[in-house]
Amino acid sequence: MRRQIPEMFLGVGFVGIMTTLFLGLNWAPSVSIDAFESPAAQRIFYWHVPSAWAAFIAFGVLFTGSALWFFKRSPFGWRLHVAGTEAGLACGLMTVWSGCVWGAAEWGTPWDWTDVRLNTFGLLTLLALFLVLGRQSQPDGVETRDTFSSFGLYGFVLVPLTYIATRIWQIRHPGPVIGAGDGGGSLQSSMALVLLIGALSFTLFIIGHMMISMRITHLEQRLEHAQKSLDGGN
Amino acid sequence: MLKNHLMEEIKMEGTNYLTVAYLGMITALAIWTWTVVVRSRSIETRLEAVELSIGIDVAQADDIATQSNVDTPDEATL
Numbered sequence: 001m002r003r004q005i006p007e008m009f010l011g012v013g014f015v016g017i018m019t020t021l022f023l024g025l026n027w028a029p030s031v032s033i034d035a036f037e038s039p040a041a042q043r044i045f046y047w048h049v050p051s052a053w054a055a056f057i058a059f060g061v062l063f064t065g066s067a068l069w070f071f072k073r074s075p076f077g078w079r080l081h082v083a084g085t086e087a088g089l090a091c092g093l094m095t096v097w098s099g100c101v102w103g104a105a106e107w108g109t110p111w112d113w114t115d116v117r118l119n120t121f122g123l124l125t126l127l128a129l130f131l132v133l134g135r136q137s138q139p140d141g142v143e144t145r146d147t148f149s150s151f152g153l154y155g156f157v158l159v160p161l162t163y164i165a166t167r168i169w170q171i172r173h174p175g176p177v178i179g180a181g182d183g184g185g186s187l188q189s190s191m192a193l194v195l196l197i198g199a200l201s202f203t204l205f206i207i208g209h210m211m212i213s214m215r216i217t218h219l220e221q222r223l224e225h226a227q228k229s230l231d232g233g234n
Numbered sequence: 235m236l237k238n239h240l241m242e243e244i245k246m247e248g249t250n251y252l253t254v255a256y257l258g259m260i261t262a263l264a265i266w267t268w269t270v271v272v273r274s275r276s277i278e279t280r281l282e283a284v285e286l287s288i289g290i291d292v293a294q295a296d297d298i299a300t301q302s303n304v305d306t307p308d309e310a311t312l
Contacts, residue, residue, distance in 0.1 A: 017263075021256065025252075038248040038251065039248060040247070040248025040249045040251070040252055041248040041249075041251040041252055041255075043252055044251070044252060044255045044256070047255075047256065047259050048255075051259065086266070086269070090262055090263070090265075090266035093262050094258075094259045094262045094263070097255065097258045097259060097262065098255045098256075098258070098259055101251050101254050101255035101258070102251070102255065104251065105248055105251035209266065209267075209270065212270055213270065213273075216270065216273045216274060216277065219277050220273070220276075220277060223277060223280050223281060223284065226284055227280070227283075227284055230284065230287055230288065
C-alpha cells in the first residue's frame with residue numbers, strides 16, 4: 001500500500017488536472033470583452049498559473065536537494081535534486097509555452113524582453129534544462145554532483161526575484177490575482193475555485209512524479225552498485 | 235513589412251490560441267511521463283543483465299510461483 005502512494009498522488013493529480021481543464025473551458029465564466037484583447041485565450045491561465053506554481057515547488061525541492069547534497073553529502077538530497085530538476089523543467093516549459101501563446105494572443109508578441117518576470121522565469125527553466133541535459137551527458141561522480149548542486153543553489157535566487165518581479169517592475173505580465181496584498185482581487189469566486197482545483201491537482205501530480213523519480217533514481221543507484229560489485233569493482 | 239503581412243495572414247482566433255496552448259502543455263505532460271516510463275524500462279533491462287550474470291533464470295525469478303507449480307500438478311495430468 002505504501003509503495004502505491006506516489007501512483008495515487010499521480011492518478012488523483014491527473015484526474016484533477018483534467019477536471020480543471022474541463023471546468024476552465026466549460027464552466028468558468030468568460031472575462032469582460034473590454035478588459036482583454038483576446039478573452040477566449042484568457043482561459044489558458046487555468047493551467048498556466050498552476051503549472052507555474054508547481055514549477056516553484058519543484059525549484060524549491062531542487063534547492064533543498066542541492067543544499068542537502070552539497071553540505072551534507074546526502075544521497076536522499078541528490079535524489080531530491082534529480083526529481084526537482086525534472087519536475088521544474090516540465091512545469092517550467094508548460095508555463096513558458098502557455099505564456100508565450102497567451103502573449104501572442106493578448107499582446108501581439110509572444111515574448112517581451114523588457115519584462116523582468118518573463119526573463120527570470122525563462123532563465124529558471126533554462127537552468128532546469130541545463131541540469132537535466134548535463135546530468136544525462138556527464139558521468140555520475142562527486143565533482144559532477146557538486147557542480148550541478150551549486151547551480152541549483154545559486155539558481156534559486158531567481159525564484160523570489162520572479163515572485164516579486166510583477167510587484168516591483170510590472171511592465172507587461174499581469175500582477176497577482178490572488179494574495180495581491182492590497183485587499184483586492186480581480187478574480188470571481190468561480191474562477192478562483194477552478195484555479196484552486198488546478199493548483200491542488202498540479203501539486204499532487206508533481207509530488208507523485210517526484211516520488212516516482214526518486215524511487216527510480218534509487219533503484220538505478222542500487223543496480224549500478226550491484227553491477228560494480230559483480231564486475232569486481234568494489 | 236513582410237513580417238507584419240505574415241502576422242496578419244496567420245492571425246488566429248482566441249480559441250485557436252487556446253487549443254495550441256493546451257495541446258502543447260498536454261504534450262509536455264505526456265513527454266515527462268514517458269521519460270519516467272523509459273527510465274523504468276531501462277532499469278528492467280539492466281536488472282535482467284544482472285540476473286543473467288549471476289545465473290538467475292528470469293522466467294524463474296518468482297520463487298513462490300515456481301514452487302506453487304511444483305506443488306500443484308497440472309490439471310491435465312489429473
